[in-house]
Amino acid sequence: MDEFASIRLWTERRQSAVWQAGRGVALGIGDDAALLDPALPAEGIEGPRHIVAAVDTMVETVHFTRRTMTDEDIGYKALAANVSDIAAMGGVPLHALVSVSVPKSYGPERVRRLYDGLYACAERYGVAVVGGDTTSSPEHLVVAVPLLGAVEAGGALRRSGARPGDAVVLTGPVGMSAAGLHWLLAQPAAGEGAIDAAAAGEAAALVQAHRRPSPSVRAGRLLRARGSCRALNDVSDGLASEAWELAEASGLRIVLRERDLPLAGSMAAYARRIGASPLDWMLYGGEDYVLLGTVAAEDAEPLRDLFRQEGLPFFIIGETAAGEPGVDLVTGGEGWSGTASARVIPLRKRGYNHFA
Amino acid sequence: MDEFASIRLWTERRQSAVWQAGRGVALGIGDDAALLDPALPAEGIEGPRHIVAAVDTMVETVHFTRRTMTDEDIGYKALAANVSDIAAMGGVPLHALVSVSVPKSYGPERVRRLYDGLYACAERYGVAVVGGDTTSSPEHLVVAVPLLGAVEAGGALRRSGARPGDAVVLTGPVGMSAAGLHWLLAQPAAGEGAIDAAAAGEAAALVQAHRRPSPSVRAGRLLRARGSCRALNDVSDGLASEAWELAEASGLRIVLRERDLPLAGSMAAYARRIGASPLDWMLYGGEDYVLLGTVAAEDAEPLRDLFRQEGLPFFIIGETAAGEPGVDLVTGGEGWSGTASARVIPLRKRGYNHFA
Structure with missing residues (x-):
């Protein structure tokens, strides 16, 4: 099975085109890049907005092992960690890319389970999965999930605004x-x-x-x-x-x-x-x-x-x-x-x- | 040296805040996520635009070894591969995140050289480096570079539009x-x-x-x-x-x-x-x-x-x-x-x- 057949197996029939369009997705998985509408409807955000962008990566043996996490858990948590970064800016998560580097020992079925967990988290937080990259890996699974969201322009919550007496x-x-x-x-x-x-x-x-x-x-x-x-x-x-x-x-x-x-x-x-x-x-x-x-x-x-x-x-x-x-x-x-x-x-x- | 000191070492004094602001960066490296202005000035793009988003990943032993690439080359090419995906949609590259999973054997100096190459590519293509993630890796270097760009809304070049006789x-x-x-x-x-x-x-x-x-x-x-x-x-x-x-x-x-x-x-x-x-x-x-x-x-x-x-x-x-x-x-x-x-x-x- 080639890379594209695998990606179809993992991602098809997960999120409908209509649902994705409602999240501002003009073009999702399957081309060189995804196309997103920056004037996308984002729950509760009115007026000018900023894009919020983060990436967190999970590495086998560093963040998880087969003893500590199922494949579904790995996918769920890889997205959740990034959702948390968007939440920490006061933003709404919207669009995820998925980079998975897969050891040969895994096989496509384990990656499908990883995507099961990732899509479960995506459903919970209303995140559209719009693209990504699949590579092989010599020994260890590595999952990076770049995530985009939106927040009111000028209204994001940063780390630097605390004042004495807060x-x-x-x-x-x-x-x-x-x-x-x-x-x-x-x-x-x-x-x-x-x-x-x-x-x-x-x-x-x-x-x-x-x-x-x-x-x-x-x-x-x-x-x-x-x-x-x-x-x-x-x-x-x-x-x-x-x-x-x-x-x-x-x-x-x-x-x-x-x-x-x-x-x-x-x-x-x-x-x-x-x-x-x-x-x-x-x-x-x-x-x-x-x-x-x-x-x-x-x-x-x-x-x-x-x-x-x-x-x-x-x-x-x-x-x-x-x-x-x-x-x-x-x-x-x-x-x-x-x-x-x-x-x-x-x-x-x-x-x-x-x-x- | 902790992660934040390392990131400062790798990324400080690379791109000025003024230059980044000109690329629509409202908040760059150093918080939970980057903030980007979707109405950002993008060379030659007038009117409504779409965000173009891609991620490509390079894995040691799969895409490079120490025999084939210097550390600088790895950083350069990791970004360039993503610039190419944006180019293939007819878009302009703008904002990169950098996820690096680093084996202990590398040390901060080799990662700095990787960033040297990455910033060289960023300078050539006018890409603002706005955030990322650094993790350790058990054995092999893995570099994922999520990249955002812009293209005229409705004007991106997809794979699906060819007609017989082209x-x-x-x-x-x-x-x-x-x-x-x-x-x-x-x-x-x-x-x-x-x-x-x-x-x-x-x-x-x-x-x-x-x-x-x-x-x-x-x-x-x-x-x-x-x-x-x-x-x-x-x-x-x-x-x-x-x-x-x-x-x-x-x-x-x-x-x-x-x-x-x-x-x-x-x-x-x-x-x-x-x-x-x-x-x-x-x-x-x-x-x-x-x-x-x-x-x-x-x-x-x-x-x-x-x-x-x-x-x-x-x-x-x-x-x-x-x-x-x-x-x-x-x-x-x-x-x-x-x-x-x-x-x-x-x-x-x-x-x-x-x-x-």
Whole structure:
């Protein structure tokens, strides 16, 4: 089977031409390049808009192995990671290209399953898959998903707008993906990411968080529309690292309160059972794909109410302060870690040590 | 050095913010995603436009090795392959993202050289580098370069518009890249793509064609503006394969005349010396990144004159005919292959055998 027959097998009858046309697609898969209408209808966007463009890449052995992810999961997450980047600008995802470099050992059926997962994510977020590239790879699967979206011109949420005195907010729990990965790696090898269902019950939410993240597009749109959000970032590399990026881009200090970090029950239970630190997963785990931002302090609680009305999680986890760019964690005190006296621990950008 | 420091090292002081703003870049490298103005000024494009979007990926051992390409060449060619896809739609390239998956053995200096080459290509074609992703890779370098461009809305040149009786045209020589690769692989291993200068003199043009292809953006724009070009494709997978794609997309037969295929002197000389068939390289070599198209027959010679005035190569190499989709080669007769009587050889999509 040649490359074009394979691509047809993987992509035909997935998204109708009519549906794609409604997303501004003038020409999709099958030519040298896709053609997109920049005046495309984009949900809720009126007036002049900017194109939002990102690419994230997933590499076998670096981001996944056959033990940690099924082929469907790989496709789903490769697109989801990019959806999260568009969400972090306050934008709407629209058009994806797919570059897959496939080891000979995979065969077309496994790639079809990867596309099954990718199209499942595309359906959930209304993304048209409009083209791409398929190459062979000597040993490891590599998936890059360039993604285009739209946002109101001049209205995108950058990393650099935080001001001292802002509240620091989070649109979902962190650390669950890392806990899920830890759980997966602790299971007996089962091949192809298949996990015994009974065993998975214990950690279902954690495994789901790792394999099928839920980027916060609606949350990003709400924050953008509100006008009080000053800086926004998605948590792909871990809370500490992303807070550092906001701090450096905005030129200020970010203070996180341990007691206000959202501790997922499933993660806490698993950490307790194995004697691990949930805080390490929360600060340094990564791949959570929730949004971390700063908002004008007076609007933090009203925003929490608004998010609650919309059925979306929202946590106020700290504040910003003038000072040398960096991140502090206020730990202990009344927090859930149980130590008696509050301490301020400067968080290094990487390599956190809870007891330093 | 962390990822962000590395990216700064590779990308800072390459393209000024003012220059990028002139290309419609509202926000470049450094946030979750780039922001681009879809009403951007694009050379020669007036009125409504479409976004043209493509991604091509280069994989170590599949598309290059240290023997065949320097790090600079890899970066240059990774972008050039995508510029060629935009050219093949009749578009203008504008904005590139860069995804690089880097083996630990590479080190930041080799990646910087890759970016040197990529930015050299970006400068030549006026492409703003606006973002990307850097990951590690277990063993092999993988470079994907998503590229956006612009074209007049409704005016892009697709593969599907050829009609019976069109002339088949080519915007440059084919086979030189394959001949260059053949020459490179025949040299004693020298490491890192370094070739002895004296030895390279013999094959300089062939090596250059392989390492630093020259996508036909101006030719694509001329063909688009002319109105007589009915179908267009770029020659990335070899002349026979690309002719097949035009034939299948347009539902007709393409007849190529061997005697009219442009035979580069450097390629002919090298083929003669080693006893190889230049025709094999020309039909099945690939990575030529010239354009193959069909034009209304009566405009073929006037177009050749126009291209000559512009200092651009242009070859009329065959015609289209009604019939089962496929590609024929008329060989022999008065052609340069020297055989006496003309024959019509149906070309298979892959795996051509000159003497079948």
